Amino acid sequence: MKPLAFYVDSPFYFEQFEKADFILREFPDGESYLKINADVKNREIFIFNSLNNPNQKILPLLFLVKYLKEQGTKHITLASPYLPYMRQDKIFNPGEVLSSKYFAELLSDHIDKLITVDPHLHRYKNLSEIYRCENKVLHATNEIADYIKHNIKNPIIIGPDAESEQWAKEIADDVGAPYVIAQKKRMNDYEVDMLIPGIEKFKKNTPVLIDDIISTAQTMIKAVSALRILGFAPPVCIGVHAVFAGDAYENLVAAGPEKIITCNTIKHSSNQIDLSDLLASAF
Numbered sequence: 001m002k003p004l005a006f007y008v009d010s011p012f013y014f015e016q017f018e019k020a021d022f023i024l025r026e027f028p029d030g031e032s033y034l035k036i037n038a039d040v041k042n043r044e045i046f047i048f049n050s051l052n053n054p055n056q057k058i059l060p061l062l063f064l065v066k067y068l069k070e071q072g073t074k075h076i077t078l079a080s081p082y083l084p085y086m087r088q089d090k091i092f093n094p095g096e097v098l099s100s101k102y103f104a105e106l107l108s109d110h111i112d113k114l115i116t117v118d119p120h121l122h123r124y125k126n127l128s129e130i131y132r133c134e135n136k137v138l139h140a141t142n143e144i145a146d147y148i149k150h151n152i153k154n155p156i157i158i159g160p161d162a163e164s165e166q167w168a169k170e171i172a173d174d175v176g177a178p179y180v181i182a183q184k185k186r187m188n189d190y191e192v193d194m195l196i197p198g199i200e201k202f203k204k205n206t207p208v209l210i211d212d213i214i215s216t217a218q219t220m221i222k223a224v225s226a227l228r229i230l231g232f233a234p235p236v237c238i239g240v241h242a243v244f245a246g247d248a249y250e251n252l253v254a255a256g257p258e259k260i261i262t263c264n265t266i267k268h269s270s271n272q273i274d275l276s277d278l279l280a281s282a283f
C-alpha cells in the first residue's frame with residue numbers, strides 16, 4: 001500500500017503517495033477545524049507542511065499528528081522544507097528563551113521523522129543537537145548552482161554574512177566562479193550594516209547574492225545598495241527560503257536588484273528553483 005500524504009501547505013505533489021482527503025479550515029474566531037476523510041490505521045504517513053508563519057501552523061499540525069497517532073498510524077514523517085525557529089540558537093541576553101530548542105522538542109515529541117531543506121545551522125552544527133526524532137537535512141546547493149550555470153554569465157558569488165560561507169563557497173566551487181563573503185552587522189530586526197571587502201576587483205562580473213532565509217530582506221537590501229554605491233551592475237538575489245515578512249518583497253524590489261529568485265520551500269511568486277526531486281530523494 002502506498003504511504004498516505006497530507007498536503008497541508010505545500011508547493012509539492014508526489015505520485016508515489018496516495019493523497020489524503022481532509023479538511024482544515026479556520027472558524028471565524030481563529031480556532032482550527034480538522035476532519036480526516038481517510039482510514040489511517042496502520043498507514044505510513046507523510047505530512048507536507050512548510051512551517052513559515054509557524055505560530056499559526058503549529059497548532060493545526062499538532063492536532064493532525066495527535067489524531068493520526070490516536071488512530072494507530074504506523075510512522076509519521078513531517079516534510080517541512082522550511083524549518084522555522086532556528087535563528088534563536090543562543091541565549092544572547094540573560095532571560096531569553098532558547099526557542100530553537102523548545103520548538104525542536106515540541107516537534108520531536110510528536111513526529112517520527114523530519115525532512116527539511118537547509119535549516120539555519122549556525123551555532124548548531126547539525127539538527128540532531130536539538131531534534132530527537134530521526135531527521136534528514138537536504139541542501140539546495142546543487143539546484144542553485146545549476147540555476148546559476150544556466151542563467152547567469154560570469155557570476156561573482158557573494159555571501160552576505162559569515163554564516164553564508166558554507167553554501168556560498170560550495171555553490172561557487174560547483175559553478176566555477178569566485179566568491180566573497182560580506183561583513184554584516186545586525187543592530188536589530190530592521191537595521192543591518194554591510195561591507196563587502198574584496199569585491200572591487202570583480203566589477204566586470206555579474207553579482208549574485210546568495211542567502212538561506214530572506215525574512216525582512218534587510219540583509220539583501222543592504223547588500224544591493226552596497227554594490228550600487230561601488231558601481232556594480234544590479235545583482236541577482238537568490239534565497240533558499242522566501243519568508244518575506246510583511247512588505248519585505250516589495251522593499252527588496254524597490255532596492256533595484258536585477259532579479260529575485262527563490263527555491264520553492266515556501267510558496268512565493270519568486271520561486272524559480274524547483275526542489276521536488278531533491279525532496280523526493282529523501283523518501
Ligand code: R5P
Nearest residue numbers: 211213214215216217218219
Ligand atoms: C542570518 O543569519 C540568515 O542567514 C539571513 O541572513 C537572515 O535571516 C536574513 O534576514 P533578513 O532578511 O531579515 O535580513
